[in-house]
Amino acid sequence: MHTRCLISVLYGDYDLIPRRNLWGALCNLSAVISDEPWLVLGDFNAVMDDSEVHGRAEDTSVSMTEFRTCIRDSGLVQLPFTGCPFTWHNCSEGPRSLWKRLDRMLVNTIWMDAWPSSSYISVLPSTSDHSPLILTGMDRGTAMYETVCKLKLLKAVFRQQKKLKGNLTENVKQAKNFLDKAQALFTTYKEDIFLDLVKSCRRVYSVAVKLEISMLQQRAKMERHPP
Structure with missing residues (x-):
């Protein structure tokens, strides 16, 4: 049983170009973290596909492709979750209302070997426009x-x-x-x-x-x- 794990908390910039620097840094970091459980969580400010968007939004096909590529090249997988499928709301109503899944938890395979039943809960937002994420299913x-x-x-x-x-x-x-x-x-x-x-x-x-x-x-x- 592992007694140590690594947790990275990140924030993805709203603009595409600075996010590319973050994706590159994440891939480089994954090369260093090769034999320890690793959890990456936060507001990535990107979605993986159209199913993670509810409402009218701009075309983000390039952003989605680059995000999926980063996850793949970093050797990360999505941690299973329950709760609200969208983690951010633009606080508008009617046709301007927009929901996205911008917040998530990703792990490497060593993490899943250590805590195979781990997952997280996406809680409905309260005063913030983002959902709190609660990690569950770990032994410690x-x-x-x-x-x-x-x-x-x-x-x-x-x-x-x-x-x-x-x-x-x-x-x-x-x-x-x-x-x-x-x-x-x-x-x-x-x-x-x-x-x-x-x-x-x-x-x-x-x-x-x-x-x-x-x-x-x-x-x-x-x-x-x-x-």
């Missing part, structure tokens, strides 16, 4: 990793609440939105990590509702008894 460190990811999700909830503290009605809407997403995740995966997330989001929603009710009561009192 999985519980701690999932806990860290759960805390990152909760930070987004509390950050949004703090940002909108001056608008209590909007707080309620946001908190309800977070709660609905958390419940959907638990319904889909039936895992304790998402049950904990539901409980935390429910507490946030409860506090938001109480604050809004208090505000409405004070407003009504002032209208009945103006100064």
Whole structure:
């Protein structure tokens, strides 16, 4: 059993030319990492084929071909995943809405030999336009990793609440939105990590509702008894 693994976290530039430099660097790195488990994850800012795009997008055939070639030449394979098939949204609605699978985890064959049941979960985005990715199915460190990811999700909830503290009605809407997403995740995966997330989001929603009710009561009192 391996006691050491290598993890590379990357970000692919939006423009094609700088991404080519990244693909070259990744291929060069793969030549150095030849006998250890290797995980590559992040926002690649590229898709592999048209099935990873939902909505109207520009022609990216050259980008897709170069991305597939990089993965092949680096000796990497896609780690199996469950959850949302698209990991990025342009935050638009109607005909302008666009979803893409820009975030993923790739591994070498030595990683799969070490952890053949490993995979990851693509979680629905909350306040970010990108989906969190949760690594699962490993013999070591999985519980701690999932806990860290759960805390990152909760930070987004509390950050949004703090940002909108001056608008209590909007707080309620946001908190309800977070709660609905958390419940959907638990319904889909039936895992304790998402049950904990539901409980935390429910507490946030409860506090938001109480604050809004208090505000409405004070407003009504002032209208009945103006100064």
